[in-house]
Amino acid sequence: MTPPNSDRRSERARQAILRAAIELCRDPGFTDMTMEAIAKRAGVGKQTIYRWWPSKAAVVLDALHEQTQPSATFPDTGDVVADLRAQMYAVVSAMTSPAFVPYTALIAAAQSDPELARRVLDLIVAPRVAECRARLEKAQADGQVHDGADLGMAVELLYAPLYYRLLLHTAPPGRDQVDRVLTLLTTGLLTPQRP
Amino acid sequence: MTPPNSDRRSERARQAILRAAIELCRDPGFTDMTMEAIAKRAGVGKQTIYRWWPSKAAVVLDALHEQTQPSATFPDTGDVVADLRAQMYAVVSAMTSPAFVPYTALIAAAQSDPELARRVLDLIVAPRVAECRARLEKAQADGQVHDGADLGMAVELLYAPLYYRLLLHTAPPGRDQVDRVLTLLTTGLLTPQRP
Amino acid sequence: MTPPNSDRRSERARQAILRAAIELCRDPGFTDMTMEAIAKRAGVGKQTIYRWWPSKAAVVLDALHEQTQPSATFPDTGDVVADLRAQMYAVVSAMTSPAFVPYTALIAAAQSDPELARRVLDLIVAPRVAECRARLEKAQADGQVHDGADLGMAVELLYAPLYYRLLLHTAPPGRDQVDRVLTLLTTGLLTPQRP
Amino acid sequence: MTPPNSDRRSERARQAILRAAIELCRDPGFTDMTMEAIAKRAGVGKQTIYRWWPSKAAVVLDALHEQTQPSATFPDTGDVVADLRAQMYAVVSAMTSPAFVPYTALIAAAQSDPELARRVLDLIVAPRVAECRARLEKAQADGQVHDGADLGMAVELLYAPLYYRLLLHTAPPGRDQVDRVLTLLTTGLLTPQRP
DNA sequence: AGGTAACCGAGACGGTACGTCCCGTCTTCCA
DNA sequence: TGGAAGACGGGACGTACCGTCTCGGTTACCT
Secondary structure, eight states: OOSOOOSOOOHHHHHHHHHHHHHHHHTTHHHHOOHHHHHHHHTOOHHHHHHHOSSHHHHHHHHHHHHSOSOOOOOOSSOHHHHHHHHHHHHHHHHHSGGGHHHHHHHHHHTTOHHHHHHHIIIIIHHHHHHHHHHHHHHHHTTSSOTTOOHHHHHHHHHHHHHHHHHHOSSOOOHHHHHHHHHHHHHOOSSOOOO | OOSSOOSOOOHHHHHHHHHHHHHHHHTTHHHHOOHHHHHHHHTOOHHHHHHHOSSHHHHHHHHHHHHSOSOOOOOOSSOHHHHHHHHHHHHHHHHHSGGGHHHHHHHHHHTTOHHHHHHHIIIIIHHHHHHHHHHHHHHHHTTSSOTTOOHHHHHHHHHHHHHHHHHHOSSOOOHHHHHHHHHHHHHOOSSOOOO | OOSOOOSOOOHHHHHHHHHHHHHHHHTTOTTTOOHHHHHHHHTOOHHHHHHHOSSHHHHHHHHHHHHSOSOOOOOOSSOHHHHHHHHHHHHHHHHHSGGGHHHHHHHHHHTTOHHHHHHHIIIIIHHHHHHHHHHHHHHHHHTSSOTTOOHHHHHHHHHHHHHHHHHHOSSOOOHHHHHHHHHHHHHOOSSOOOO | OOSSOOSOOOHHHHHHHHHHHHHHHHTTHHHHOOHHHHHHHHTOOHHHHHHHOSSHHHHHHHHHHHHSOSOOOOOOSSOHHHHHHHHHHHHHHHHHSGGGHHHHHHHHHHTTOHHHHHHHIIIIIHHHHHHHHHHHHHHHHHTSSOTTOOHHHHHHHHHHHHHHHHHHOSSOOOHHHHHHHHHHHHHOOSSOOOO
8 A cells, every 4th residue: 555556456465454454453452463464364475465554553554444434424413512422422432342442552553653643643533533623613603612712622622531541541431521521621610619 | 570579689680670771762762672682781681571570561661660750749839720730831841852752652552461551550640640639629629629620530631632642643742732721621611602 | 429528418408309310310301301300309409409410410320320229240150141141131121121211311411521421431331341341251261252252342242232222223222132142243153154 | 304395495595504503513513502503604594494404403414414425335345354344444434533523412312302313323324234234245145254144233243332432432433443343253252162 | 369567375584582491600598 | 508499690492473585376468
């Protein structure tokens, strides 16, 4: 997928590799997966993998991304807070499902692989952020959010706690967390009491 | 530091190993560091490392933790927001300094090593969280924060965005980010405008 | 048994070590036996072994030698050939018994350990050779062997074929081999036929 | 040379390995030689050695065998005894040359490695024995040896004393030994004197 | 229609690090 | 001071993968 340009590329091999990668995410898991194992399971020469991907992380990222359905778009019922809650509940569900483990591994791998980091960001994080941002903008236009609110930071504040728990393992992300985050953000209680 | 119990342990070797680990964090970096390199640089047999630590990540964690000064306590000038800002500025400084890179690597490594995750949490994250929490509680007692505010979530909301940027590489954590987070949290603008 | 001189030596430890060596000859076998295993099984510090023996081969040699009864002396019925046959049968029995395996291992070890070679020779081979030689000399005095016969070489010729088979594994040493050796040596058929 | 079947094998690597083995026989010697040293000197990965040989002894055996010229055949001047003497002198020369040391080491190693023992026997011992046997049979046909003589045992009796001295270190094999062996075997003096 | 150039499978190759085993020395504490 | 215990520096083990390479074979295009 990177260096040699060709439509002579074998679609059969490509799919077999992605398929094998997905399967190996399940069983030995991302960390214990090897290029050799992918090649063997896909019935493919190692060279064929190295020809199109730079690392196992790149293969897995492609594999995960390919199998992901176009993803439902951000809900819009007219009530921003309800919509945010619904969407964040969905994210929590995803994060706590076993199928999410390899995503976490990819984020970990990306810490020492800038190119991978960029691709993870572009493929996985950015689209969700953009949608959330768009929903907030619409809400602002609807008057459900202050004109002066810092929407960019709002997006970060909404999702960051989920990733925080996911990656620091302080606790699993959860629905109550979502509720508390929304409460804090929408009530602004982090301010002095009025006497 | 885990399996064999003994006070016959060589303090000389222990320190040489931790020292070597720190040095190797700088030069080849955590990812390219190997147990063999640590042993060689420390002038120590590999077995001596494996006897006391289960992985290079464990060694590095101990090394980083040992070299860390008792850590300045949370500032308390009487103004919570100012104190939070000061402390978070400090965290931003730390995170963007080259010396922080290995911490990031440890968090990455912890994604596939639950025991390491626990130790990272206990040694690095938990104490900071506790201090922040304590400061917020004092602020609440002082009436600078609403009685009903969810302080636990507040701590998460304050720090999560920093880790979010750090680990997802959306942008480097920064002072302006801190300012915007504090603004959003203290003004509660994520609410409908009053007409 | 070599360097430090002392009667403070612990007889208990010495016997435990030799005993352990014998037992380990049986189970993991000489080749797979280690100093550490001997120490552990003997309930002895490694240092205690190294203090008195230079190598595991030395320990095993002592152990084997100590457990060997003073050894029956060469038979003397008046008939040299019969006596030789009897004695050589006994050697064949010994060589083909499982208990002989470590002796073979010692001879092998001696190939790269001159000091061990000397001790193996002195303790194991030389006494038997001397006895055989003495019996042949008596036979010569009795007129059962030619005055001109080269008795030193005769001893070599009698025993060499047994060691030859033992060490080159062309075939196991056997009674028929003994018979055929004796026949060839006593009939001198390796000469032209008389017409 | 055993497990994977393939003509994809690198002849370059094979030769480099055998060459390195020969050289290391000279300098650190068989006992102190390591697989790692062979690999390093041959400029080869360790795996490449392990892929084709089970042990360093196997490598050395192949190396020695490959470098050995097809070997001069048994002399045949018409005089068996002279021919035997000539051939055995040659064996003595070989055995007492420094180049023979690794053969001795192989025989030692074979004591705890049945497969190696078989290969040493087949490659080194058996051919020589067969040639000697053939020469004796021809002598028997020529009437230079009794019809009833036990030729198989004769071969053993001729060579065994040389190996006996070589391996038990009673004395170095020598020409005088050869002479005395031949004398004893051809005169049959190990019999009662005729009055 | 034949030639040729690319991808493909297979897996050997030179290498590096792994985690383990044992070496022979040392250190510590006990009797 | 000898012995038990076992940690220590060291070095080789045999294995696992890395990423590159060579080797036929099989397409698919290009004359």
